[in-house]
Structures are given as C-alpha cells and as structure tokens.
Amino acid sequence: MARCILCQSSDVEVVLDLGKMALANKFLTKTELEAGEPAYPLRLAHCSSCGHVQLPDRVPPAAMFEDYLYMSSLSETLVNHLHGLAAAVVDWAKLKPNALVLDIGCNDCTLLEGFRKQRMSVLGMDPAVNLAPVAKQKGIEVVNDFFGLESARKLRERFGPAKAITATNVFPHIPALDDFVAGLDVMLDADGVFVVEAHYLLDLLDQAAFDTIYHEHVSYWSLDAMQKLFNPRGFEVVDCERLPIHHGQLRAFIQRKGVRPASAAVTARLAQEREYGVPERAPLEKLAAQAHEVRRQLRRTLDELKAKGMKVAGYGAPAKGSTLLTFAGVDAGDLQWIADRSPLKQGRYTPDSHIPVVSTERILQDQPDYLLVLAWNFVDEIVRQQADYRSRGGKFILPVPEVKILQ
Ligand SMILES: [Zn+2]
Known part of the structure; x- marks a missing residue:
C-alpha cells in the first residue's frame, strides 16, 4: 500500500473498493473501442494518522x-x-x-x-x-x-x-x-x-x-x-x-x-467537520454502504424497466457517470445512448460500458421513456432544458444519493 500523500504515514487503509476501472474521462473513439482500454484499481482509502481521504493507487497523470x-x-x-x-x-x-x-x-x-x-x-x-x-x-x-x-x-x-x-x-x-x-x-x-x-x-x-x-x-x-x-x-x-x-x-x-487575520469561518467549519466525524474513518464506512445500496437499487430499476420493454437512455456524460456505470455494471444493453452537450464527447463511447454518446437533439427524436441523469448535480438545469421531453411523458431516473424516479 502507498504512503499517505499528505503525511507520508503508512497507516492508509481501504474503505471502499469500486473495482478495476478504465479512466472515467477517457471517452473512446470508434477505433479505440476495438483496441481495448487499460483498467486500474479504484479504491478509496483513509489515513488513520492524519485522516486524509485519498486514492492509494496511482495512474500516470499524462494518461x-x-x-x-x-x-x-x-x-x-x-x-x-x-x-x-x-x-x-x-x-x-x-x-x-x-x-x-x-x-x-x-x-x-x-x-x-x-x-x-x-x-x-x-x-x-x-x-x-x-x-x-x-x-x-x-x-x-x-x-x-x-x-x-x-x-x-x-x-x-x-x-x-x-x-x-x-x-x-x-x-x-x-x-x-x-x-x-x-x-x-x-x-x-x-x-x-x-x-x-x-x-x-x-x-x-x-x-x-x-x-x-x-x-x-x-x-x-x-x-x-x-x-x-x-x-x-x-x-x-x-x-x-x-x-x-x-x-x-x-x-x-x-x-x-x-x-x-483569520476569519471565524475557519474555526466554525472545523467544528462542523468534527460533528460529521471527520477526520475519523466511521463516516467513510457509511458512504461505502450507501454506494453498495445504490448499485443494488439501480440494477434492480434498470432490470425492471427492461423487462417491461421500456426505452431507457442517459443524460450527461460526466466523468462521475463512468464510475457509476462501471460500478453498477450498466452497459449498452441497459442504456441505448447517452446525450451530452459537449461536442468533444459526442460520437465517442463511455469508458468500460461502451455506450454511445450522442447530441441532446436525440432526446426529442427518440423520446425514450426514461433518462438516467448521470450529471445529477445539474438536475434542475437539465429538467428545465428538457421541458419538451418531460411534457411528452419522458421521465428521469436520479441515481444518487438514492435511486429515484422523477415523473
Ligand atoms: Zn496521512
């Protein structure tokens, strides 16, 4: 195990193992799709010496x-x-x-x-x-x-x-x-x-x-x-x-x-962190349990929709979507495509799960029954932009912090 990147101590312990994954931002071109991608372990660790939360496994930054x-x-x-x-x-x-x-x-x-x-x-x-x-x-x-x-x-x-x-x-x-x-x-x-x-x-x-x-x-x-x-x-x-x-x-x-002079905001923030149990390990163990629960719920939801013959696609191809898709084992059999506004990502495929990324125009053309919102932090903006999709009966699936359907 690597040493702590902050205090150099060797007391770094894994709290959540997300498995081996390709790089979350490495969206593939059609040619790259055939070549296969390198995968690296993705594990969250806690240093019991200083409390810093970090990844213990290194990937070359240039990659x-x-x-x-x-x-x-x-x-x-x-x-x-x-x-x-x-x-x-x-x-x-x-x-x-x-x-x-x-x-x-x-x-x-x-x-x-x-x-x-x-x-x-x-x-x-x-x-x-x-x-x-x-x-x-x-x-x-x-x-x-x-x-x-x-x-x-x-x-x-x-x-x-x-x-x-x-x-x-x-x-x-x-x-x-x-x-x-x-x-x-x-x-x-x-x-x-x-x-x-x-x-x-x-x-x-x-x-x-x-x-x-x-x-x-x-x-x-x-x-x-x-x-x-x-x-x-x-x-x-x-x-x-x-x-x-x-x-x-x-x-x-x-x-x-x-x-x-230092602002009182600093002491107040540190006090709130202690209320959360930071810098101890316990809050991270709770997070790990929640991650496993989201994986179970999302798998179940997608399997049920598939069994009912529903058309499901994705909205937003942020890096965090890659972690979610790979960890939950979601692939092109579950999501037909993922719409994203970034022209840099359109025409490419998601890492590991190999789902095609398309332009957002596709949403109204195909009108899928459900859109899994991978960029869930922008959900208000997305729902506003997709008012037409919604008014035609389109629904959204929010994956995090727990799986929820937005009618
Ligand atoms: Zn440390």
Missing part, C-alpha cells in the same frame, strides 16, 4: 489530463459561478487593476475570462494539449504544463509573482502535494492569495456522492486536511466558504502565515 474532454463553458451554472468567483477573489484580496492572476488547471479559460472582466492581468496553466487552441482563440496566455516547483520557477522568471493564484477542481487531482506547495511558495507574491475550490468531503458524505470518486480525484478534501497540509509549510487557510455548486465545494483562501 488523464493531456486530452481533456471537459469544458467549463458548456454549463451556464458553472460559467456564472466562475465569473462570480473572479469577482469574489478581487474583492477579498483587494486586487488592483492589472494585478497578475494565475489559474492552475485553467481548462477553457472561463475563470480567467471572469478575471479579465475585473481588469486583471491573466495567465493560465493547463496540461491539456487539446484545449490550447480554445485559449488562443480567447487571447489568453496559457502555459501547457503541470504546476509544480520546476514549472513555477520558469513561470516566475517569465511573468513575476502572482497576486492571486486559483485552482478550481484541480486541487484534488494532485498526487505530489509537497511539490505543488513548493511551487506555490515560488510563484505567490508575499501578500498574495491562493484560492482553492475543491469537492468538499462533507458534501461527498452528505450526498453519498461515491460516483465522484475516480482516478483523477486523488484527494477528497476536508478543511482539517488542508490545514494539515499548509500549516507545516508556511501557509495557512484564513477564510473559507461552503458552496452548493458542482455537488458541493469548499472554497478556501490560503496565504503566507500572518498576512491577514
């Missing part, structure tokens, strides 16, 4: 992030959220016009566009080669690399220190935490702020969102664990906020120790 099929700009909710974040950071850190803002894992530059609207000087970093032309089109400089000590030194030389560094959704992706914080130390200005948004452990527990566990997400962050990462390395979390977006996020403001 996951260089051809990235996820784009923030395709969800209205997310675009509004990221533009709101830009305004919040500028306000919180009282940034002056033209201050340098670096976004790590900038994806299609949606957040950086928000900062540009706030008159900041913007710079992005992302290893995804396929998204580089998108940045270019938007006129934003993006360095095509992973962030760490070495790449931070090069950045600092070229652009100087950043007043604000952001990392939304990528913070859980980082296995080499020491190297990342060392890079932060190089690139962040003396009074700069590092703002993280990461899927929050309490929301994972609250929503039984076990499907958000996939190889990309090496860490499942609590504030407690963030403090344990930053405190011994000269940084501190000074402010935080719990947000409903993206199945629940923790927004944390991190600075060099002592720059600004």
Whole structure:
C-alpha cells in the first residue's frame, strides 16, 4: 500500500473498493473501442494518522489530463459561478487593476475570462494539449504544463509573482502535494492569495456522492486536511466558504502565515467537520454502504424497466457517470445512448460500458421513456432544458444519493 500523500504515514487503509476501472474521462473513439482500454484499481482509502481521504493507487497523470474532454463553458451554472468567483477573489484580496492572476488547471479559460472582466492581468496553466487552441482563440496566455516547483520557477522568471493564484477542481487531482506547495511558495507574491475550490468531503458524505470518486480525484478534501497540509509549510487557510455548486465545494483562501487575520469561518467549519466525524474513518464506512445500496437499487430499476420493454437512455456524460456505470455494471444493453452537450464527447463511447454518446437533439427524436441523469448535480438545469421531453411523458431516473424516479 502507498504512503499517505499528505503525511507520508503508512497507516492508509481501504474503505471502499469500486473495482478495476478504465479512466472515467477517457471517452473512446470508434477505433479505440476495438483496441481495448487499460483498467486500474479504484479504491478509496483513509489515513488513520492524519485522516486524509485519498486514492492509494496511482495512474500516470499524462494518461488523464493531456486530452481533456471537459469544458467549463458548456454549463451556464458553472460559467456564472466562475465569473462570480473572479469577482469574489478581487474583492477579498483587494486586487488592483492589472494585478497578475494565475489559474492552475485553467481548462477553457472561463475563470480567467471572469478575471479579465475585473481588469486583471491573466495567465493560465493547463496540461491539456487539446484545449490550447480554445485559449488562443480567447487571447489568453496559457502555459501547457503541470504546476509544480520546476514549472513555477520558469513561470516566475517569465511573468513575476502572482497576486492571486486559483485552482478550481484541480486541487484534488494532485498526487505530489509537497511539490505543488513548493511551487506555490515560488510563484505567490508575499501578500498574495491562493484560492482553492475543491469537492468538499462533507458534501461527498452528505450526498453519498461515491460516483465522484475516480482516478483523477486523488484527494477528497476536508478543511482539517488542508490545514494539515499548509500549516507545516508556511501557509495557512484564513477564510473559507461552503458552496452548493458542482455537488458541493469548499472554497478556501490560503496565504503566507500572518498576512491577514483569520476569519471565524475557519474555526466554525472545523467544528462542523468534527460533528460529521471527520477526520475519523466511521463516516467513510457509511458512504461505502450507501454506494453498495445504490448499485443494488439501480440494477434492480434498470432490470425492471427492461423487462417491461421500456426505452431507457442517459443524460450527461460526466466523468462521475463512468464510475457509476462501471460500478453498477450498466452497459449498452441497459442504456441505448447517452446525450451530452459537449461536442468533444459526442460520437465517442463511455469508458468500460461502451455506450454511445450522442447530441441532446436525440432526446426529442427518440423520446425514450426514461433518462438516467448521470450529471445529477445539474438536475434542475437539465429538467428545465428538457421541458419538451418531460411534457411528452419522458421521465428521469436520479441515481444518487438514492435511486429515484422523477415523473
Ligand atoms: Zn496521512
């Protein structure tokens, strides 16, 4: 078993074994379908020394992030959220016009566009080669690399220190935490702020969102664990906020120790985590039991609908859908297709389950009886967009936290 990625202790124990799976974001082309895909163990583990929740099995990062099929700009909710974040950071850190803002894992530059609207000087970093032309089109400089000590030194030389560094959704992706914080130390200005948004452990527990566990997400962050990462390395979390977006996020403001006074929100959040039993192991055991229950319910529901001759398809092909489908053994015999708004995914097939991904126009053309909502965190937006499907009698199946039919 690997050592804890946060405290290096060897007291890392598996709490949920989801089986061997292909990479959740590796949607296959027709040719790739025949070649077969590599599968890696997907297990959730808990460190009994520091309490950090993590994956103990490593996958080469290049395999996951260089051809990235996820784009923030395709969800209205997310675009509004990221533009709101830009305004919040500028306000919180009282940034002056033209201050340098670096976004790590900038994806299609949606957040950086928000900062540009706030008159900041913007710079992005992302290893995804396929998204580089998108940045270019938007006129934003993006360095095509992973962030760490070495790449931070090069950045600092070229652009100087950043007043604000952001990392939304990528913070859980980082296995080499020491190297990342060392890079932060190089690139962040003396009074700069590092703002993280990461899927929050309490929301994972609250929503039984076990499907958000996939190889990309090496860490499942609590504030407690963030403090344990930053405190011994000269940084501190000074402010935080719990947000409903993206199945629940923790927004944390991190600075060099002592720059600004810490907010009472930090102590309040830590106290709430203790109420949940974090950083202990017990809440994760409950999550594991819920995951097995969803698998049983979903299998039963799909088998019953199939027996009745119902047409079932899927809505949304997010990475977490891959975890759910593979874990529950759902395949093209259960779902005829999955509709997704992303042109990058249309025409491809889901990992492991090999279900074709089609455009959303297909929903009204085929009018399936049921749509399994894999992007269940955007269910309100999806139901609103699919009002016509619903008015013609279409129903939705919500898989998580428990299987439910929306009439
Ligand atoms: Zn640990």
